[in-house]
Amino acid sequence: MKTDANVVHLTKATTEQSPTSPVGRLPVALIQVRDKAAQQLKQNLQGLFDNADDTLFEMADRATSNAEQNAFFEAMRDLRLKRKNIERGFLQKVFEAFANLNQYEIGKPQPALDAMSFDSLSLVQNDELEETVALDAMVAKVMSRDAMALGHLTTRLNAVITKKLDDKSNPLGPTLLSEYFLDACSGLGVEIKVKLIILKLFEKYVLGSCDILYAEANETLIKAGVLPELKSAPPRRQQRPATPVYTQSSGEEGIPLLEGADQGVQEVFGALQDLLAQVRGTAMPRRAQVADALPITSNDLMRLLSHMQQRAPAQVNVEDFDLREQLERLLERASAKSGKARVVGEVDEDVINLVSMLFEFILDDRTLPDSLKALIGRLQIPMLKVAVLDKTFFSRGSHPARRLLNEIASAALGWVDQDDAQRDSLYQKIEQVVQRLLNDFVDDPAIFSELLAEFMAFTGDERRRSELLEQRTRDAEEGSAKAELARRQVEQALNERLLGKTLPEVVVRLLQEAWSKVLMLTCLKHGVDSDEWQAALQTMDDLVWSVAPHEEPEARLRLLELVPGLLKALREGMASAAFDPFSTSEFFSQLEALHVQAFQRFKRVAPEPEVASDEAAAATDAAQSGIELPLLELPAAEEVEDAPAMVEVVEEIILLAPGQTRPQEPDVVLPDDDEALHQVDSLRVGSWVEFQEDDEHKLRCKLAAIIKPTGKYVFVNRTGMKVLEKTRNALAVEFRRNAIRLLDDALLFDRALESVIGNLRKLKHS
Template identity: 75%
Template sequence: MQTDAKVVHLNKVAPEQSPASPAGRLPVALIQVRDKAAQQLKQALQALFDNADDTLFEMADRANSNAEQNAFFEAMRDLRLKRKSIERGFLQKVFESFATLNQYEIGKPPQLAPVSFDSLSLVQDDVLEESVALDAMVARVMSRDGMALGHLTTRLNAMITQKLDDKSNPLGPRMLCERFLDACAGLGVEIRVKLIILKLFEKYVLADLDQLYAASNQQLVEAGVLPELKSAPPARRQAPAQPGTGRAARDQAAEVVQGESAGYGSAGEQEVFGVLQELLSHVRGSGAAPRRQMPADALPISSNDLMRLLSHLQQRLPGEIAPEQDDYNLRSQLEQLLTRASAKSGKSRVVGEVDEDVINLVAMLFEFILDDRTLPDSLKALIGRLQIPMLKVAVLDKTFFSRGSHPARRLLNEIASAALGWSGQGDAQRDVLYQRIEQVVQRLLNDFSDDPAIFSDVLAEFLAYTGDERRRSELLEQRTRDAEEGRAKADQARQQVEQALNARLLGKTLPEVVVRLLQEGWSKVLQLTCLKHGVESDDWQAALAVMDDLVWSVEPHESPEDRLRLLELVPSLLKSLRDGLASAAIDPFVTSEFFSQLESVHVQAFQRFKRSLPEVQPEPEPEAVEGATADEGVAAELSGMPMLDLPSIDLDPVVEPPAMVEVVEEIILLAPGETRQQEPEASLPDDDEALGQVDSLRVGSWVEIQEDEEHKLRCKLAAIIKPTGKFIFVNRTGMKVQEKTRMGLAVEFRRGAIRMLDDALLFDRALESVIGNLRKLKGD
């Protein structure tokens, strides 16, 4: 480790130079600047990696889930393994940047990897977040050390043949950030961890660039390069915490980077607006950011004056504004007010450049919002009226563009989230949600002047309302899920019973009463047993055995063994049937009728036995048990007769043969009120794209279903019932509105009748779109 700090070792990371290498033609003073800068950068990188473990460990300690914690631990391990290669790669790229300073290509700005913003999607969020974070880091360095860097760039230009700018300066913040990202390309970490590493790079490397620029400028001054350029000395700052400085320091670092990993908020408070301004500067005069023709003596109005003009327009905002006219009316009316002010003062009054940028950005955001297909059309005009209040907030507080927790942003996001499931069918004015959003809009238009605190109050009230609504809908949604899962279990139990009945009855000819008893009565006993105990239980097997015994008892039997078994079986069989039907709450009158007919069937079987047995003189037996049925009495008497003789009762004249039926069709059990008419369902290949769309649906996803030419239904996937494969959809109140099969959903996706609704935060999606469009225009 002692040799790591030697300058000689740093030179080894540079590639071997050929005699004709451009590095050989670098001035001696520039080589000295390079070597000293490389030494400082190496030490800063070592401090970064020394503290990375502690920071990532603190983040893992604060993780909300095991998966999130494992991601931080894996990042720690990956960073330890690749630390040396990242350090060497970064310094080698810095040396390469210096080595090419006298090459002709140095005049070309560095080219970033092309990013297609035409197809900006959630898959490209990582690229966008990384780019925004990088721009913000560069903006912070430029705002702090821009003059010193500019002097260094000027001195370098005096020593080389081609011209540099601050972006292509090898020691500039943008080049250093890009070189570090290139060196970290092999890290297998997610964007959240990468943003944390970038923040550490800013803290331990970029934070000390003022010292590096001061030292480099001083070296060149001593070498006689433009000594007349005077730079202010770097401000003294507290040294960064060293390893082992305690938990408090690590907590502070973890808190900083935790905020940085949240997306756009990683760009800080004011810096995101600065980045947006920089992007706007490249597109001014285009359709995205129109530039007004201003006289040479135009006098910008103050932000306070602009606020007064906007408040004037806000109080006179029409009750109804068409979404497509909202932006046009605001601009034209503001122009009219400025024209009147100019005529009154005798001087041309215009909006200042910063405020003009704010107006353009808010207009772009609302252009996206009012074009968003996720937002219900019926609410767009209502939400569009918030443009002036949101513009006033942005004029007052530029963190509106960067702080995700800003009350105004949250209010807009909460309104959009609440409206996601709003279908707008019928009289919209009488809908409670519509009325609540209308009240929010009207209160802001009436009461918001220049105190943004009103947004916190309105947000709290709206969250209280949506919280109550959400709890009610979640309760009903849970009941819907429970009912559907119970229904699915009941359907599955019915299918099990159907299989058991058909396996035993299909193709057989049996007494009609037995078929009806099993289909209408015992099937319910089997269903309850299946639901309570399952098909693997002893209770289920016992219920099947009763059914098997009943079927066997009414079939013809000739052997003496079968006759003996029948005499022994009937009493216990009848008891099991009675107990089972009673447990299933079968109507006692229906049960009585079943047993009356079943008695005749069994008596006839006993008569066949009597006719087939030889005449034997029976011994007298006690009287039959009082209260038993004739069937049970006969069975009891027969079971006690050693000679298997029947009592001397003349049954032949009173018993008629039972009605017999042949079970030729499968038995289908229907729930009350159910009609099982299987309509032929369209089929798609297993690799069809529409099936993939269905499989990507997650519980909680919102979709819009085109029911007919005029009606659209917005609903949320509440449950996927696995036993039946049913997809259950509910409306925003939690009530079931649709039930689809996987194939049925795929067919709907295929014909374009179902559209996924993006439930990501509305403002964040709008800001992402604006940044993407501005970058695209800048590239063009």
């Protein structure tokens, strides 16, 4: 290959190219290096992102607080949403770096020579310092391992480009690759702890393969005739586990260490085996010892389990299905056919026992609805096959099979047994997942990741819909609570002014039926400390005074001054509350008659001259201000109607909410130190509970809100719809009669494994 011809042609071409156009600037050999490197880097990045969920989930599982756990979950979501942008941004930087290899921009100072101002210097922030230390450590590891291969690549690049490079400015060097990745991740809104975890993943999945990257790049340039005399050591081909395992040392709290994983897995599974060995033969049946019995291989066991799996859908009652017994029968047939006794190997037998005990706990768990236990129970064989294939099933909380089981159980938490289960979307989805596993899972665990992603997308959509309805329920309840508080304020105001008094019936009705609505509206809009509230109360006080009997001479003058403004305030208030106009007219006609009678009583008593002159002056002032005083024209005594119907307010006025037919019954009063009240106070928003309504019916619901002003506890079903509300005392009564039970929302598999380990330890010491 005529390398010189290519270089000459490139130099000639670069003088004709636009400064911004990368086309034609690189020799063919460098284009091949770039494209191969980009392809490998892309694959490595995909490996990073494919395993990021597992890592972050593992860290969330170990989180010591809700805030820390939420940070990891938010990071998982953010990383998923921005994955494509990060990949694109990273590869774009790599392509730009190659495009600039033959560009030397004259006149542009190099970064190392930039002028520095002491005014611009500042202390390095802690987060930035941690990030820098992590990057330096990553680069140092690559340099200590692959320095020779990188040095040869840099030398070969310098032989065919105009710009001179060193290892730090090599576009495939660990320094620039780390910077490109960090720049591509700049849009992630994550804490430094999460960023360090992502950098660790980048070190494992991208920088960890630099030896292969440099070897292939050098090989491509050697084939192109670029410095073939330089000899590099062959790259070490490292075995990568299909599913990574993360362990954590005490020295680096919160950061997953991706080394020594296999050892960690073996330690967990080995500890479980030790517990099984110590109880075998006492608390657990010992395997039958048959002379000359041959253990079957794990592959043979997988074939037997697949045979059983295909017939699993026919199992009607999973609680009667004994996996070990079924497997023993198949082994007996195989032994009879081959003429040699066959048994399960010790390791595989331990796996079978562990999975069987896990599902015994699951099928006995009171948190799972009975109708869904039958579905989940059919997953026993697929889960056993996964455990045989991959022992990390017992040690890794983010294992796809475990997560799938946990997600199904979490979604089923609010599910209520019902007659039309087959029509319920959640039931159908779980049934679909179970059927897919029974039909399609042979020996490739990747199906669990696929089904997990599908199921989480389904539950995510359902959760978003339920959260929206749940928020509407909370908003409505908070609005009702405000209305209830306002209603109590109005009740108090009415009872303070009316209770124990004898007043015309029409006035009592007007205040209770009409003015109470005006007071409610005023209280809700302006509050009880507002001028508007005080004005509404004053109007009510004025009305009560205006219809009460008065003997003092000054009362007539006050009544003359009071009535016009009073009537105006009453009309405006009732109009603002949209009170029925017909009823308003009827009230006012009766009110006018009351005021006429009041003036008539004053007319029977001869007024003193001073009072008469005051009345005349008031009438003159009113006429000048344009206020009409129609009540001054009083009818003759014989025209006055009979005395109005009077009523004594002896019962406390209680205002009913819309749709309420009778006042709520008062709660049973419990002492403050009652244990049941402590149980109620331990409830948290989001807690799932089960109410035993009667002998046959149970209600599962979630505490959606505690409305503090009214003391109400509002419960919703899994769709977010309100199904129940109770006061604190009423809930305590339910606890006292054992009609309410808290549902454990911890991860199902983890609870089952914890229970199995606890039981094995008890059996060991018994």
